[in-house]
Structure formats: structure tokens, C-alpha cells
Amino acid sequence: MVILPLMATVPPLRDPLSTPFTPGYGALPRVFAGREPEFRDLEVMAARTRAGIYEQARRVQGIRGIGKTVLLGEYEQWASDSGLWVTSLTVAPGAGFVGRLVGELGRTIAAHSPTDRTVRRVLAVLRFLTAVGLRYGGEAWHLEYRGRPVTPDAARTTGDTQEDLRRLLVDAALLARDRGTGLVLLLDEAQNADTAELAPLLYALQDAQKHVLTERDTASGRTLRSSPPLAVVLAGLPNLPDAIARAAATFMSRSRPIELGPLPESAVRKALPEFTRPHGVDWDGFALDRIVELIDGYPYFFTSTASTPGPPATGR
Ligand SMILES: Nc1ncnc2c1ncn2[C@@H]1O[C@H](COP(=O)(O)OP(=O)(O)O)[C@@H](O)[C@H]1O
Ligand SMILES: [Mg+2]
Incomplete structure (x- = not known):
């Protein structure tokens, strides 16, 4: 032979x-194969939200092993390299995730060590964020900024999870905007999320994305409207749409699917x-x-x- x-x-x-x-x-492959159209769509979404243009959240859907986590990982790498702020989280079955998400958001903000000019604003957001986080994580909740623990500011919280999350997301996106960039939120294995937790988060996300910012253009005197730079990607198994529909039906019509099939x-x-x-x-x-x-x-x-x-x- x-x-x-x-x-x-x-x-x-x-x-x-x-x-x-x-x-x-989930491990990042040495060579990332294919997925050009999907990746391009995600790139454009981030670029547009960064520019203050509203973009629908994306739902990456497909069977196990088809490459959702890898796509998210590559995207996270690209987004960080492009100077975007990225907060990412994988939802484990049964476990609460919103507290962890809030914690990750806090770490994202703190890690981008803003200039002295913005320290007061950053601290204000982190104090609010810590107070919201405490509601989920109890005593264990702890966040540091510039090497010092952040004191929670319960006065800014409303007691309404959805509204608190909405404010946090808008605040975080606006901090990113102050730094000339945007915030990207990635939630993997989202089909695992408990409906009671997913519902306020999805409503908060869609309301934060819909939030309208107005500014007066000094040259023309016109009022300019824009959206907070907030890009959202959820990934999950083919039952993800069911999980989303159960939690927040309107989120389905306001998010766009990315169906991952074979390469x-x-x-x-x-x-x-x-x-x-x-x-x-x-x-x-x-x-x-x-x-x-x-x-x-x-x-x-x-x-x-x-x-x-x-x-x-x-x-x-
Ligand atoms: N686009 C890709 N290029 C190269 N390898 C990939 C790609 N997508 C997935 N893989 C490989 O397949 C494995 C399973 O992918 P993963 O993203 O974990 O699947 P899912 O999250 O959809 O269950 C990964 O460990 C990875 O090595
Ligand atoms: Mg996966």
C-alpha cells in the first residue's frame, strides 16, 4: 500500500x-473557524451602540458543541482589544446569577480606572451598585475600588429590582461613554437562568437600551438624541427562546436571533x-x-x- x-x-x-x-x-480554539457573518453582525452591533445608535440585543442559539461559547469568547477578545468594556457571565443551573452579574459589572467599571476627573461619579455608581448587589449576595458582597472597599449607598436604590438594574446599566454605559467607549454585556448559558431572576434583568436591559439621551448641539442649536452605548448578547441552547418568552415576552420581539448551525x-x-x-x-x-x-x-x-x-x- x-x-x-x-x-x-x-x-x-x-x-x-x-x-x-x-x-x-468553551475553550478558545487555536484557530477560530468560520462564523464570519455572525461575527460581523456582532461587530457592527457594538460599533453602532458605541456611536449612540440603538441596536437590538442578540440571541445566539444552537445545540451544545456548535460553538456559542467560542463565538462569545472570540467576540469578548475582539471587544476588549477594541477598547470596549466587557462584562461577561455564564449562568449556572439553579444558582442565582444577578448578584454575580452586578459584581462583574462593578469589577468592569473599577478595572477601567477612570481619570481623577471622573472618580466621584465612578464611586457614586459603585456605591449604588454595591447596595443593589448586597440584596442578592448578602454579607459576602464586596467590591474594591482603587484598593479600598466601596461603602454601599442604599439611599439610591428603589427596592424595585428591575428599576435598580435599569439605572445601573444606564449608569455603567454612560461611564463608558464618558471614556469614549461602550459597554458590552455577554450572558452565556442563559437558558439556565431562573425565570424570576431573568424577568427583571431582561426588562431592565430593554429599558436601559431604550433610554433616550438628549444633548443640545451648540453649532446648530438642535436637540440631538442618542442611546446609551449598551450592547447585549445572550447565548443558549435551542430552548433559550422559551426561557426568554417565559420571563419577558417583549424581549423576544426586541432581540434578534443568531442561529448557529454547522460550520x-x-x-x-x-x-x-x-x-x-x-x-x-x-x-x-x-x-x-x-x-x-x-x-x-x-x-x-x-x-x-x-x-x-x-x-x-x-x-x-
Ligand atoms: N468557530 C470555531 N472554530 C474552531 N473551533 C470551534 C469553533 N466553535 C467551536 N469550536 C470547538 O468546539 C468546542 C465546543 O464549542 P463551544 O463553543 O463550547 O460550544 P457550545 O457553547 O455551543 O456548547 C470548543 O471547545 C471549540 O474548541
Ligand atoms: Mg457553551
């Missing part, structure tokens, strides 16, 4: 140290050699045809992670 001599020249792919394949969920064949064909090549493995036409056919667009089947040890630097 012709295959035997060929195999002798190919390093063993399944060596535990050098194999690029690490099936699993196009061309994307698999392009990505596969890209991530095995650094390991000294290439694919000939027949092998590539066969593996592309076997993978059938399911990204889980050609998983490689950034944490996999790379190829030896020399000696190959």
Missing part, C-alpha cells in the same frame, strides 16, 4: 503531548490544516475530503485549544 511509507514521515498525531485535538467545551464545509477545509500545520501535520486531498466529511460541520469534532502545548521549537 502507498499509505505505509507516507505514514512513516508523519509524526504520530495522537501523541498525548503534541496532539492539537482537545475535545471539550460551512469551506470553513472546516480552511481551518483544519491551519491548526495541525504547526504540529507538522498536513492533509492531502483525499484525507482532507474524508475528514471534512466526517466532521460534517460540527466544530466540537475538530477541537484544539490554546492551552495545548505547542510543537517543539526546534528539531523537526
